Amino acid sequence: MDENKYLAALKESIVNLDFDGIHKAAQEAMDAGVEPQKTIMEGMAPAMAVVGDKFETGEYFLSELVVAGEVMKEGMEIITPYIKADSSKKAERVVIATVEGDYHDIGKNLVATLLKAQGFEIIDLGSDVPASRIVEAVKEHNAVIVGLSALLTFTMANMGEVIKALEATSLRNRVKVIIGGAPVTPQYAQSIGADHGALNAMEGVHKCVEWVSSSRR
Amino acid sequence: MVTEMTPRERLLAASRKQRADRLPFFHNWRHLQAGLAERECRNRGMGITWSRPSCIMKMHGVTAVEEGDRSDPFTVRRTYSTPVGSISLLEKRAPGAGQWHAQRGWKDITPWQVERAIKTPEDYKVLKYMIENTEYVADYFPIEQAQEWLGDDGIVLDSFYGALWDFVPHSPMQTLMIDWIGSEGGRCFIHQAKYGDLVEDLYQAFSKSYEAMYQIAARSPADIIWCPDNIDGVLVNPRLFEKYFMPEYNKMAEVLHSHGKLLAVHMDGRVGVLKDLIANTPIDIVEALHPPPLCDLPIGEALSLWKDKVIWMGFPATVYELGSQTVTEFTLNLLKEVVPGERLAIAMSTENLVSNENLLMLTSILENAKLPLTPEKVDQIEKSLK
Numbered sequence: 001m002d003e004n005k006y007l008a009a010l011k012e013s014i015v016n017l018d019f020d021g022i023h024k025a026a027q028e029a030m031d032a033g034v035e036p037q038k039t040i041m042e043g044m045a046p047a048m049a050v051v052g053d054k055f056e057t058g059e060y061f062l063s064e065l066v067v068a069g070e071v072m073k074e075g076m077e078i079i080t081p082y083i084k085a086d087s088s089k090k091a092e093r094v095v096i097a098t099v100e101g102d103y104h105d106i107g108k109n110l111v112a113t114l115l116k117a118q119g120f121e122i123i124d125l126g127s128d129v130p131a132s133r134i135v136e137a138v139k140e141h142n143a144v145i146v147g148l149s150a151l152l153t154f155t156m157a158n159m160g161e162v163i164k165a166l167e168a169t170s171l172r173n174r175v176k177v178i179i180g181g182a183p184v185t186p187q188y189a190q191s192i193g194a195d196h197g198a199l200n201a202m203e204g205v206h207k208c209v210e211w212v213s214s215s216r217r
Numbered sequence: 218m219v220t221e222m223t224p225r226e227r228l229l230a231a232s233r234k235q236r237a238d239r240l241p242f243f244h245n246w247r248h249l250q251a252g253l254a255e256r257e258c259r260n261r262g263m264g265i266t267w268s269r270p271s272c273i274m275k276m277h278g279v280t281a282v283e284e285g286d287r288s289d290p291f292t293v294r295r296t297y298s299t300p301v302g303s304i305s306l307l308e309k310r311a312p313g314a315g316q317w318h319a320q321r322g323w324k325d326i327t328p329w330q331v332e333r334a335i336k337t338p339e340d341y342k343v344l345k346y347m348i349e350n351t352e353y354v355a356d357y358f359p360i361e362q363a364q365e366w367l368g369d370d371g372i373v374l375d376s377f378y379g380a381l382w383d384f385v386p387h388s389p390m391q392t393l394m395i396d397w398i399g400s401e402g403g404r405c406f407i408h409q410a411k412y413g414d415l416v417e418d419l420y421q422a423f424s425k426s427y428e429a430m431y432q433i434a435a436r437s438p439a440d441i442i443w444c445p446d447n448i449d450g451v452l453v454n455p456r457l458f459e460k461y462f463m464p465e466y467n468k469m470a471e472v473l474h475s476h477g478k479l480l481a482v483h484m485d486g487r488v489g490v491l492k493d494l495i496a497n498t499p500i501d502i503v504e505a506l507h508p509p510p511l512c513d514l515p516i517g518e519a520l521s522l523w524k525d526k527v528i529w530m531g532f533p534a535t536v537y538e539l540g541s542q543t544v545t546e547f548t549l550n551l552l553k554e555v556v557p558g559e560r561l562a563i564a565m566s567t568e569n570l571v572s573n574e575n576l577l578m579l580t581s582i583l584e585n586a587k588l589p590l591t592p593e594k595v596d597q598i599e600k601s602l603k
């Protein structure tokens with residue numbers, strides 16, 4: 001069995017945003033007995049990294065990034081039933097949300113997709129999420145990073161409420177908090193006690209990778 | 218000697234690339250916090266812009282029903298029924314909706330669809346039926362009424378049709394992307410990738426339908442026709458802008474220009490990635506352009522790049538959040554950046570309500586911005602504030 005052929009087909013389908021291709025490649029890989037974890041780690045994840053690179057260089061836009069993520073998701077739906085539970089090392093978990101009162105999720109989704117491509121496990125709570133729910137998710141999933149997004153200036157203040165809620169528990173010292181969104185500035189991040197105010201999606205993702213890099217070595 | 222212009226004359230002069238006596242600044246009627254500060258600022262030169270529709274949309278063979286649980290009065294399901302099927306959406310409104318400006322809440326929040334009307338491929342034919350059976354009937358009364366009331370205090374913009382509770386007057390692809398299919402989770406991109414033919418077909422149907430609306434707007438009593446397109450380069454990437462937005466703006470402009478109207482388009486997002494393409498559109502006024510730190514294109518650069526266009530910039534709410542000292546510094550730097558200050562007007566805000574303090578602070582600077590601006594004049598303004 002030439003595993004590389006199957007891995008290349010998976011990768012190609014994602015990079016080329018090919019829904020039909022991923023269905024075929026994922027099923028053929030499973031039928032041929034390729035280890036499911038390997039199809040993810042050596043086929044799909046590297047493909048998303050290529051898509052992320054293309055986004056960073058301006059060859060791909062948000063639309064391609066979203067569609068590539070969806071193509072991968074459909075491939076995962078085929079592969080997931082073949083995965084056997086194992087005790088291998090778990091990815092770092094990031095809880096991400098658009099804060100209460102705000103429904104804008106483009107930036108949040110963009111960052112979530114890019115973080116997945118960097119090997120993080122994403123707990124996406126969606127939009128209009130109250131602080132209490134974010135705190136519960138951090139606790140439940142043992143997250144190491146909390147990503148908060150807001151587009152509106154009057155919902156921005158709710159990011160500070162989340163940080164206060166984390167501080168009110170023992171969780172604040174365990175997690176890094178990164179905030180983002182059009183109105184967010186590094187000064188604002190500092191003023192509410194966040195660890196970082198992302199200038200854009202890529203810069204924010206690089207910061208998250210930097211935070212966990214020592215534990216990945 | 219240049220005589221003192223009225224707010225209307227000032228804003229129209231700038232919009233027509235003519236010399237105004239001073240930098241036009243204005244508040245959007247929708248954001249106008251009628252009262253103490255507003256009156257003082259208007260007495261000191263702040264104008265008003267007011268958008269009103271020039272036509273009524275009638276949909277034939279379509280019924281729309283709204284229903285909701287009164288224990289959650291701000292969440293409403295709206296169902297459209299047609300001979301070819303039904304679609305429905307779930308809309309969440311903020312307190313104040315229907316009691317102030319249309320469906321906006323007290324804090325100026327627009328309704329948000331938490332479930333979209335276009336969910337599956339089968340839904341496309343229903344919306345296509347709706348738009349193909351839409352008739353546009355000219356009704357200039359709202360514009361004439363606002364013009365009479367405003368007089369020389371500002372300008373009435375023609376916003377095509379009124380956003381009752383069906384459509385927002387976005388251009389065809391934008392209305393599909395953000396009103397009907399939705400952008401949450403990148404839904405509009407996924408639909409474009411999976412159901413490209415259906416999206417294209419519906420886009421063509423909207424584009425054809427809107428032609429009648431452009432003809433009505435061209436004969437409107439308003440001088441400026443406003444397309445509230447909410448352009449953001451993150452959502453509307455250059456490929457989409459070139460394929461679906463530029464041809465529509467070309468079509469609008471051809472009709473409007475032949476009747477002496479100016480075309481203004483609301484571009485309130487990060488448009489840096491689109492700046493070269495925007496330069497090649499026939500848009501007369503780039504409205505609501507927000508400079509950094511809110512968005513990504515400095516006003517000076519935009520003015521330099523778009524020499525045939527006028528910019529009505531929106532003052533960034535982010536700056537207001539940082540306090541009056543920052544507002545002052547930002548505005549003085551802005552004035553230095555845009556010297557001599559032509560082809561520019563400043564909206565106090567296009568997206569958010571403004572505090573009285575900030576409104577007065579900004580007015581105290583802009584009321585003294587006599588044109589043509591020079592670095593020395595800006596220095597004098599700075600000294601006058603101390």
